[in-house]
Amino acid sequence: MNETLERILPKVQKPARYVGGEYNQTVKNKAQVDVRVAFCFPDTYEIGMSNLGMRILYAVMNRMEGVWCERVFTPWGDMEEELRKNHLPLYALESGDALSKFDMIAFSIGYEMSYTNVLNMLDLGGIPRRAADRKGLEHVVFVGGACAYNPEPLADFIDFFSLGEGEELTEEIVSLYRTAKHEGWSKEAFLLAVSKLEGIYVPSFYEHTYNADGTLQAITPLQGAPKRVTKRIMQNLDDALYPTDIIVPNTEIVHDRSNLEVMRGCIRGCRFCQAGFTYRPVRPRSPELLLRQAIELLENSGCHEITLSSLSTSDYKYLPELAQQMQDYCTPRKINLSLPSLRADNFSRELMLRLQQVRKSGLTFAPEAGTQRLRDAINKNVTEEEILETCSIAFEGGWNNVKLYFMLGLPTETDEDVLGIAELVYKILKTWREHASNKKRGVRIHVATAYFVPKPFTPFQWEKQITPEEYLRRQKLLKDNMPSKSIEYNWHASDLSRLEAVLARGDRRLCAVLEEAVNRGAKLDGWDEYFSYQTWLDSFAACGIDPDFYTTRGYGLDELLPWDVISDGVSTAFLKKERERAYRNETTPDCREQCSGCGANCLLKGGKCDA
Amino acid sequence: MRRMLFEKTGTAIWMSHLDTMRLMQRAFRRAGVVLHHSQGYTPHAYVSMLLPLSVGTESVCEIMEYELDAEIAITPEDMNAVLPQGVRVLRVYESDRKAKYLTELAVSLTMLYDHGVPDGAAGRISALLNSGGLYVEKRTKRGMEETDIRPMIHQTELSNEDDKIILTARISAQNPSLNPALLTAAIERYLPQDKPDFVRYRRLEVYDENGEVFR
Incomplete structure (x- = not known):
């Protein structure tokens, strides 16, 4: 180990995050490697190592002969300070080599508030931030993940974006790069070639012009780049590589358990949820394959817990049989089977109680809105009866802990809807009084409200975000009307959600703001310890940009949107129709009940979803 | 009692005690061994580190205790095949010696001086560690306290090279336990001119109250 690093490590928190050496990490002989990829995750080790996409693509790239993909995470503030003080560049965990030693630098970005970490990591690695300042083929920087759907706030820094699912596309990208490297192509020649791959967006090939009022006038493709780039999907999830020999971290991470992805996409179509649209169409994995993968995952990792994950695991077609087989395997081996994001329907209720997982975590519901009227408007198909029924069964069974998640500021929300949250909480309290098997232990009800952030690729992508003042008024209204002092009520700070809204629907002009914020020390914005709202306000002011343009202004239905150059397969016409239904408080049936014609089926050969 | 003797070197030294416990629990499962689990709402596998x-x-003398529900033969090779780099099982055995008899620890401190070892430093350090009354801030049950650590230092030996001093010491392992870093703290306090720029710590061996190797 580098002696400078050895001397730094005793001074920083949780040094095990910075040394690699975990079970199952991939180490290759550099002499037999001709393309080296630094796979960066713009958040801490604990968050990044919990990310499923990163696990999959690490395996995809390392299965390629001659390619070595290594991991890089954002150092915590104390480590960053030591790295800078000791002039030690940011390095990859497997080899300990500096970022600048790598051919390709890939980022997986799932959260707008980690954008500053991307720039900061490039800085720490000694890589020029701006794509235009990286002249040669070395240090090509590309990005994938949920945030690639609106890439514009990062457009000046990133060479290209990879849209959608990366199992096949990533291999195509790396193979093409290898050819380019062997044949000594220029960076321009490589970008031109990579832009021909389906699912690749090269921002420098598009010129943005603006109207006098600041809205986008035109996005003009240059160099023969496609007018619209459509995301990639795996046609059949059973064919997608799902690694079961994955790295077992030496230190505790956020999701410290085995993770089995049962399906992609969601049949529900909640109108605020970006993932619910961008992961379409719905595709399940077969239960036989899943059981085999589950056993391999558990045997190879030694984990004593496994999660069946997806956007809505209750909606996995083959859940009854899979859950039964999994339980048969897990119980005698003292392995916990955990099912997140279960719905409050009958089957899930029965399953949840059978697995006894509520005992550990309590019951969690995300009704998102306080009245049935508003829940219909956002198409969140959970009813008060379902919630109260589940609660009464759980209270009878001895449980006494309920968590409830809501949003404030949803389109069409009125004070009646806000007060509806307090009423629902009151009804749960009453249900507990009527059904609790042991009242002496008391009940704990946690309520949390978030500040609604309109996201691209949802029916609410044009909506205004309410002002921070209005959000705080509604939050206070709710607090003042909570039925009991024993209810624990937490709410998100308005600052972070306002900024998230700016970046989520931002255009290319925000690149300057982002760079200014990084210059002023912004980093780890997703963490309270580091987030500084003032730094951002100062950066907006310095760049002459008004954040309200992206938040409270709202986007015109006919306005050209910064992300209109990208398609997730769902048609804009469908989103508009969904928006109209929201304003009429009309729900849309789930994909299994009836196809609503979102358009994502066109991504499938044969054009038919397996919802 | 079922025990394993293992070493922790290289990158593995940055794992915490809890990390190591978790690592071992998982390694057993990877080796196909289901440990005895506690009862209750959140059953956990029974594994414990003696010290x-x-x-x-770094250490070449860690001892771990574990419990099985059934007789399963485990070899060091079984474990080493599923352990990350730096963690290596040296011996799998049974012992009837209670953990409380582990009373003494041999440690080495490699003290690095970037600008060379100050003249006479080894002699001064040796004299210091053998003098009476060596007070440093030590964490106790009552919080941080000025504590005389001299009675916890049983034996010391120093060797001197150009840019480092290697201090080998036998120190009290339990009741009270002495963190070897406090030896450095004492040098910093009493001999500030001989303060090393960096120190590497290594556990060498564990002993019982008669000075016999503890297993």
């Missing part, structure tokens, strides 16, 4: 090791300290 918790500080983050950043």
Whole structure:
């Protein structure tokens, strides 16, 4: 180990995050490697190592002969300070080599508030931030993940974006790069070639012009780049590589358990949820394959817990049989089977109680809105009866802990809807009084409200975000009307959600703001310890940009949107129709009940979803 | 009692005590061994380390105790095949010696001086560690307290090279336990001119009250 690093490590928190050496990490002989990829995750080790996409693509790239993909995470503030003080560049965990030693630098970005970490990591690695300042083929920087759907706030820094699912596309990208490297192509020649791959967006090939009022006038493709780039999907999830020999971290991470992805996409179509649209169409994995993968995952990792994950695991077609087989395997081996994001329907209720997982975590519901009227408007198909029924069964069974998640500021929300949250909480309290098997232990009800952030690729992508003042008024209204002092009520700070809204629907002009914020020390914005709202306000002011343009202004239905150059397969016409239904408080049936014609089926050969 | 003797070197030294516990619990499962689990709402596998090791300290003499529900033969090779780099099982055995008889610890401190060892430093350090009354801030049950650590230092030996001094010491392992970093703290306090720029810590061996190797 580098002696400078050895001397730094005793001074920083949780040094095990910075040394690699975990079970199952991939180490290759550099002499037999001709393309080296630094796979960066713009958040801490604990968050990044919990990310499923990163696990999959690490395996995809390392299965390629001659390619070595290594991991890089954002150092915590104390480590960053030591790295800078000791002039030690940011390095990859497997080899300990500096970022600048790598051919390709890939980022997986799932959260707008980690954008500053991307720039900061490039800085720490000694890589020029701006794509235009990286002249040669070395240090090509590309990005994938949920945030690639609106890439514009990062457009000046990133060479290209990879849209959608990366199992096949990533291999195509790396193979093409290898050819380019062997044949000594220029960076321009490589970008031109990579832009021909389906699912690749090269921002420098598009010129943005603006109207006098600041809205986008035109996005003009240059160099023969496609007018619209459509995301990639795996046609059949059973064919997608799902690694079961994955790295077992030496230190505790956020999701410290085995993770089995049962399906992609969601049949529900909640109108605020970006993932619910961008992961379409719905595709399940077969239960036989899943059981085999589950056993391999558990045997190879030694984990004593496994999660069946997806956007809505209750909606996995083959859940009854899979859950039964999994339980048969897990119980005698003292392995916990955990099912997140279960719905409050009958089957899930029965399953949840059978697995006894509520005992550990309590019951969690995300009704998102306080009245049935508003829940219909956002198409969140959970009813008060379902919630109260589940609660009464759980209270009878001895449980006494309920968590409830809501949003404030949803389109069409009125004070009646806000007060509806307090009423629902009151009804749960009453249900507990009527059904609790042991009242002496008391009940704990946690309520949390978030500040609604309109996201691209949802029916609410044009909506205004309410002002921070209005959000705080509604939050206070709710607090003042909570039925009991024993209810624990937490709410998100308005600052972070306002900024998230700016970046989520931002255009290319925000690149300057982002760079200014990084210059002023912004980093780890997703963490309270580091987030500084003032730094951002100062950066907006310095760049002459008004954040309200992206938040409270709202986007015109006919306005050209910064992300209109990208398609997730769902048609804009469908989103508009969904928006109209929201304003009429009309729900849309789930994909299994009836196809609503979102358009994502066109991504499938044969054009038919397996919802 | 079922025990394993293992070493922790290289990158593995940065794992905390809890990390190491978790690592071993998983390694057993990877080796196909289901440990005895506690009862209750959150059953956990029974594994314990006889002497918790500080983050950043190397060791070639860690002892772990574990319980099985059924007789399963485990070899060091079984374990080493599923352990990450730096953690290596040396011996799998049974012992009837209670953990409380582990009373003494041999440690080495490699003290690095970037600008060479100050003249006479080894002699001064040796004299210091053998003098009476060596007070440093030590964490006790009552919080941080000025404590005389001299009675916890049983034996010391120093060797001197150009840019480092290697201090080998036998120190009290339990009741009270002495963190070897406090030896450095004493040098810093009493001999500030001989303060090393960096120290590597290593556990060498564990002993019982008669000075016999403890297993």
